[in-house]
Amino acid sequence: MYKIREAKQLTDNIYLMNVEARRVAKHCEPGQFIIVKIDEEGERIPLTICDYDREEGTVTIVFQVIGASTLQMSKLKAGDSFADFVGPLGKPSEFVTEDLQELKKKKILFVAGGVGTAPVYPQVKWLNEHGIKADAIVGAKNKDLVILEEEMEQVSNLYVTTDDGSYKRKGMVTEVIKDLVVNQKKEYDVVVAIGPMIMMKFVCLLTKELGLHTIVSMNPIMVDGTGMCGACRLTVGDEVKFACVDGPEFDGHLVNFDEAMKRQQMYKTEEGRAYLKEKEGDTHHGGCGHCGGEE
Amino acid sequence: MADVLKKVPVREQDPKVRATNFEEVCYGYNKEEAMEEASRCINCKNAKCITGCPVSIDIPAFIAQAKEGKFDEAYQIISKSSALPAVCGRVCPQESQCEGKCIRGIKGEPVSIGKLERFVADWAKENGVKPQLATEKNGHKVAVIGSGPAGLTCAGDLAKLGYDVTIFEALHKPGGVLVYGIPEFRLPKDKVVAEEVKNVLSLGVKIETNVIIGKSTTVDELLTEEGFEAVFIGSGAGLPMFMGIPGENANGVFSANEYLTRNNLMKAFRDDYKTPIMRGKKVAVVGGGNVAMDAARTALRLGAEVHIIYRRSEAELPARVEEVHHAKEEGVQFDLLTNPTEILVDENDWVKGIRCIRMELGEPDASGRRRPVEIPGSEFEMEVDTVIMSLGTSPNPLISSTTYGLDVNKRKCIIADEEFGKTSKEGVYAGGDAVTGAATVILAMGAGRAGARGIHEYLSSKNK
Numbered sequence: 001m002y003k004i005r006e007a008k009q010l011t012d013n014i015y016l017m018n019v020e021a022r023r024v025a026k027h028c029e030p031g032q033f034i035i036v037k038i039d040e041e042g043e044r045i046p047l048t049i050c051d052y053d054r055e056e057g058t059v060t061i062v063f064q065v066i067g068a069s070t071l072q073m074s075k076l077k078a079g080d081s082f083a084d085f086v087g088p089l090g091k092p093s094e095f096v097t098e099d100l101q102e103l104k105k106k107k108i109l110f111v112a113g114g115v116g117t118a119p120v121y122p123q124v125k126w127l128n129e130h131g132i133k134a135d136a137i138v139g140a141k142n143k144d145l146v147i148l149e150e151e152m153e154q155v156s157n158l159y160v161t162t163d164d165g166s167y168k169r170k171g172m173v174t175e176v177i178k179d180l181v182v183n184q185k186k187e188y189d190v191v192v193a194i195g196p197m198i199m200m201k202f203v204c205l206l207t208k209e210l211g212l213h214t215i216v217s218m219n220p221i222m223v224d225g226t227g228m229c230g231a232c233r234l235t236v237g238d239e240v241k242f243a244c245v246d247g248p249e250f251d252g253h254l255v256n257f258d259e260a261m262k263r264q265q266m267y268k269t270e271e272g273r274a275y276l277k278e279k280e281g282d283t284h285h286g287g288c289g290h291c292g293g294e295e
Numbered sequence: 296m297a298d299v300l301k302k303v304p305v306r307e308q309d310p311k312v313r314a315t316n317f318e319e320v321c322y323g324y325n326k327e328e329a330m331e332e333a334s335r336c337i338n339c340k341n342a343k344c345i346t347g348c349p350v351s352i353d354i355p356a357f358i359a360q361a362k363e364g365k366f367d368e369a370y371q372i373i374s375k376s377s378a379l380p381a382v383c384g385r386v387c388p389q390e391s392q393c394e395g396k397c398i399r400g401i402k403g404e405p406v407s408i409g410k411l412e413r414f415v416a417d418w419a420k421e422n423g424v425k426p427q428l429a430t431e432k433n434g435h436k437v438a439v440i441g442s443g444p445a446g447l448t449c450a451g452d453l454a455k456l457g458y459d460v461t462i463f464e465a466l467h468k469p470g471g472v473l474v475y476g477i478p479e480f481r482l483p484k485d486k487v488v489a490e491e492v493k494n495v496l497s498l499g500v501k502i503e504t505n506v507i508i509g510k511s512t513t514v515d516e517l518l519t520e521e522g523f524e525a526v527f528i529g530s531g532a533g534l535p536m537f538m539g540i541p542g543e544n545a546n547g548v549f550s551a552n553e554y555l556t557r558n559n560l561m562k563a564f565r566d567d568y569k570t571p572i573m574r575g576k577k578v579a580v581v582g583g584g585n586v587a588m589d590a591a592r593t594a595l596r597l598g599a600e601v602h603i604i605y606r607r608s609e610a611e612l613p614a615r616v617e618e619v620h621h622a623k624e625e626g627v628q629f630d631l632l633t634n635p636t637e638i639l640v641d642e643n644d645w646v647k648g649i650r651c652i653r654m655e656l657g658e659p660d661a662s663g664r665r666r667p668v669e670i671p672g673s674e675f676e677m678e679v680d681t682v683i684m685s686l687g688t689s690p691n692p693l694i695s696s697t698t699y700g701l702d703v704n705k706r707k708c709i710i711a712d713e714e715f716g717k718t719s720k721e722g723v724y725a726g727g728d729a730v731t732g733a734a735t736v737i738l739a740m741g742a743g744r745a746g747a748r749g750i751h752e753y754l755s756s757k758n759k
Contacts, residue, residue: 023511037467041568043561044467069569084467086505223561226465226507227691228475229553230535233544240537240544245693259544262644 002036002085005058007078010147013065014115015074016050022057024049024087030123031093031217031249034059035225037084038076043069046222046244048119048194049088050148059087062118062147089225090248093123093192094215100130106189109180109212110136110156111173111203113195117148119217120194121155128155135159135186137176139195143167173199174206181210188212193252197264201257208253216252218243220264234260300403303332305410310624314595317479317564320621321385324407326364329414333362335399336406343396344408349741350383350448352376354393354408361411370419373412374426378451378495379444379740381420381487382473384413387737388615420490425497426451432499433457435754438523440508440694443471444736445529445727447495448743449750453527454498456751461523463506468560471531472728472736475560476552478589480596484559509693514701518722524754527716527746528709528725532733533691537684538581542638547573547646551582551590551685558593575599575681579649581635582685583607586733588618590683591627599681601627606634606654606667632656632667636674638682648678687733698723708732715749716742724749 006018024034033048051060065071076082095103108127112120117138124134136156140146143166152158161169161176169176173195180186191214193203200216207214220243223229227245234241235256241247306322307313313320324332336358344354353372360369373380389395389409397405419425435458439450442464450460468474473488482488496502508514508530517523535550537543554572557563563572578594580587583605595601603622605612608631612619623629632654639648653673656665690707702710702719709718709725716724726742728734 023506027511041562043569084505086465086467086507086511088510089507223553223556224466224475226693227534229556230537230550231553233537235544240539242534245534245691259644263544263546 001081001083003081004076004078007076007080009074010062011145013074014062014145014147015065016060016062017076018058018060019082019085020057021059021085021087024059024085025052025054025057028052028059028088029092029096030126031096031119032088032090033119033225033248034061034085034087034089035222036061036073036082036086038069038073039083042072042083044084044223044225045069045073046089046219046225048217048219050118050121051125052122059085062115064115086225089244091246093249095123096126103130104132106132107187108132108134109177109186109188109191110134111177111191111193111195112136112138113173113193113199114140114145115147116195116199116217117152120192121148121151123192124152124156133157135180135188137161137173137180139163139173139176139199140167172202174202177203177206177210181212190215191252192216192249197257197261200252200255201261204252204255204257214252215249216255217248218250218255218260219248220260234263299335300399302335302404302407302410303328305407310621310626313480314625317596319483320480323384323417324410324414326414326418329361329366329411330364332407332411333358336362337398339398343398344393344406347392347394347396348376349392349737350376350744352393352412357415358406358408358411361415366415366418367422367424369415370424371427373415376744377740378426378448378743379473379491379736380412381416381491382444382482383737383740384409384411384416385482385487386477386735388735390616392737420486426455426494430455430457432459434459435758436461436523437750437754438463438517438521438526439529440514440526441465441471441529441531441727441729442469442492442502443473443529443531443727443739445531445729445739445743445746446471446527447492448740449527449529449724449726449746450500450743451495451498452744452747453750454495454500456747458750458754460500462500462502463508463512464502464504465507465530466560467504469502469504471529475556476586476589477736478555478559478593479564480592481589507693509697514694514698514720514723524757525722525724525750527743527750528694528718528723528729529727529739529743529746530691530694530729531739532688532728534689535684536686536689538635538686540635540637542640542646543684545638545640545644545646547575547680548638548682548684549573551580551586551683552688554590554683555586555593558597564597572597573681575679577679578602578681578683579604579635579677579679580683580685581605582687583612583614584685584687584733585614585618585735587683587685588614588622588627590685592622592625594681594683595625595627602630602677602679603627604630604633604635604649604651606632607664608632608656611664630677634667634669635682639676646680646682648676649682650674650676688728690729690732694729706732711742711746713742714745715752716746717749717753722753724753
């Protein structure tokens with residue numbers, strides 16, 4: 001059992017939890033993720049790592065309620081436990097193993113969308129701890145959905161934007177990128193974009209135009225997370241890759257987003273859910289972790 | 296008196312009924328049937344069956360006890376060589392191993408060694424008989440990676456020799472392929488697998504689940520920081536292979552691993568579990584191995600019309616004859632000498648069909664099997680909504696890429712010798728699918744035994 005030390009609600013549907021997981025905390029690096037399972041009957045839910053404390057042996061996760069399983073998870077309180085918590089999974093971000101002196105010469109721009117701020121945070125924090133202050137754009141639909149602003153502020157040069165302009169800048173993250181690169185003439189060696197697939201797709205279209213190398217973090221459907229099932233496969237360049245062992249980070253300009261979104265969209269749209277319910281018959285319990293199911 | 300040349304028949308669930316449920320297909324023998332079948336054994340002095348068994352069970356000895364109704368004694372004899380008799384009695388390919396060597400088989404049917412082993416193991420469970428405990432603990436710590444057949448066997452053998460053994464399992468439940476791969480109707484999870492795991496634990500073995508070696512910790516850390524003196528790697532097969540044809544990433548295309556894991560480990564077929572699975576109307580399973588049969592029979596039970604698509608002919612099917620026979624009885628259709636060329640998708644990228652081409656057999660290839668050759672112009676389309684790819688696996692690099700000094704071969708399998716499972720790294724032994732590529736449960740168990748022997752020899756000479 002993996003005990004929850006702290007549980008808090010960040011927005012109306014985004015939650016943060018600090019969980020005791022000694023082995024994960026000891027080995028995880030920015031860019032990696034974990035899989036959590038609530039109880040015997042639960043699903044294996046892949047979630048990004050938001051923070052970790054090696055001494056305390058704890059890992060912080062942030063998740064959005066998007067289906068029956070994450071809804072059930074959001075009701076857990078400090079003192080409760082997860083049946084299973086496994087990781088770290090996937091490869092760490094490339095910069096973790098780069099030569100530090102070389103890395104210090106690089107200018108990195110992070111672009112986070114919504115709950116994607118959570119996996120961006122440990123990356124900018126790691127860089128900050130190694131003497132590199134990166135620029136970071138955090139985008140959210142509106143003021144209430146901006147998360148981890150204070151934390152991000154401390155470790156990066158932060159630009160917050162909201163789609164509706166209810167807080168700080170108004171507009172999509174792509175508009176901020178344009179502003180920084182085109183208007184302010186800032187130069188970057190690499191862009192790291194993490195958020196909803198549609199956001200990452202549009203960031204990549206723009207950065208390709210601007211000639212900026214871009215890394216994205218993919219979050220497809222997974223079952224085991226160790227390379228066994230192949231559910232998370234996606235096309236990168238002309239190769240099929242497994243997000244769990246080859247990723248989750250890939251060259252964004254090579255990722256086939258349309259295919260990846262189609263593989264995921266079924267679980268996201270009303271039409272898709274109805275379709276799935278028909279396809280999966282009575283095994284569809286609305287708990288796939290990505291769908292609203294019967295709700 | 297029954298015909299001594301024939302096996303005592305074993306009772307099975309009616310094919311029509313079992314095609315709709317996940318209950319075990321084969322009921323196994325009862326006591327009387329087992330004793331009668333045991334009496335067919337002529338107790339050869341130079342018993343060939345033992346040489347046919349990868350873990351060298353003293354088969355005539357256990358059958359002699361079973362013949363007398365002394366099932367406790369029979370169980371202890373089996374336990375000396377096998378940690379998982381209830382599993383092996385069910386899933387071993389006996390026809391090509393012990394039973395394939397049986398003298399009775401020359402003129403008539405061999406002794407039903409597998410069904411006898413199964414009966415003895417089930418009897419032991421029902422009567423609370425456990426494998427005999429280890430001799431004294433010797434205080435030496437050994438780590439075993441993976442709780443599948445290789446790992447459980449290695450751990451059991453080492454525990455009996457007095458070692459302090461910890462198994463590290465990546466998934467949330469112990470058992471490896473016995474839990475995620477082989478379906479309930481061939482190998483019941485609670486009744487059989489969980490009990491066998493308990494038996495191994497009763498020898499003093501510890502299991503830590505949710506530990507992925509290469510990620511949560513490494514082989515080198517186990518050796519240098521956690522105090523283990525030797526490590527056995529039984530991490531199993533790896534990444535599923537696909538064909539590389541158009542449409543393979545469409546929705547509704549699954550690897551057999553995913554399909555079976557959802558249903559077996561994650562229990563999608565049960566209402567009380569939250570895992571969803573595609574309940575296709577018409578399913579194509581591509582491949583002809585045991586895993587393909589398992590996937591096909593699972594899809595059938597979930598309500599689909601199921602077609603096995605295999606590029607060679609029936610004679611070349613790698614699956615066990617018994618599995619093919621069961622699949623046919625249940626209504627799985629076999630499209631042989633047929634190979635997919637494209638998966639057809641609808642406007643939402645869901646599978647709507649599969650395009651195939653007819654094949655014929657040409658000259659034998661390197662494997663000695665006749666090579667399938669496309670028949671020009673024979674392409675056709677079949678309407679399906681689900682495609683399950685069962686084409687084997689390639690090794691998972693998680694351990695080999697994170698362990699200093701551990702050599703792999705061209706196919707990325709860990710190199711280990713057959714006799715002792717010794718790898719290129721001192722104190723590290725390996726066996727099972729991680730070494731051989733996808734094979735059988737019993738071969739993995741044999742490799743687990745070899746690894747235990749190797750580790751015992753290594754630590755005995757080191758600690759002299």
